[in-house]
Amino acid sequence: MSIKLWKRYIALLVIGGILGGSTILFMYGREMEQMMLVKRSLEVLNEKLMDENQRLKQSEKVARRKQEVLIEEIRVTVLDTKLHETIELQVARQLEKDLASLKGKKVEQVAEVQEMLHEMLRRREYIIEGTMVEVRVKTVAISRILHLFVTAEVKREEP
Known part of the structure; x- marks a missing residue:
């Protein structure tokens, strides 16, 4: 079992x-x-x-x-740095002030009037610290930042 x-x-x-x-x-x-x-x-x-x-x-x-892409800033670069640095800065500041009305505009609108912008700034003269400075635009780059490349030349000194 x-x-x-x-x-x-x-x-x-x-x-x-x-x-x-x-x-x-x-x-x-x-x-x-x-x-x-x-x-x-x-x-x-x-x-x-x-x-x-x-x-x-x-x-x-x-x-x-x-x-819509708008112009937010304007920058000026002075080429040919034969001028005194303060004159360069004042020329750049003066151009930025003259073009301040373009801020907030559409990039397409500014691009359409690019030739007029060149013509307007072709031979611009400013009196800075008693000196006549002639500014000529070389290149304009248009995007969110309107970048101008200019040359500046002293024409004559004011008495």
């Missing part, structure tokens, strides 16, 4: 192992299924957000094209 008893214990052990393993596999399978569902929902959400991101980038590009 003892052999039958051992067979019974071994059979109960095997049946218990199979039932326990089946229970663990069932619970693990449910957990894996939930994780797969969460993963799939996150993938769908990611695709949706990527599409939205692309649409926003496209609309931003369109908005930038439509955005």
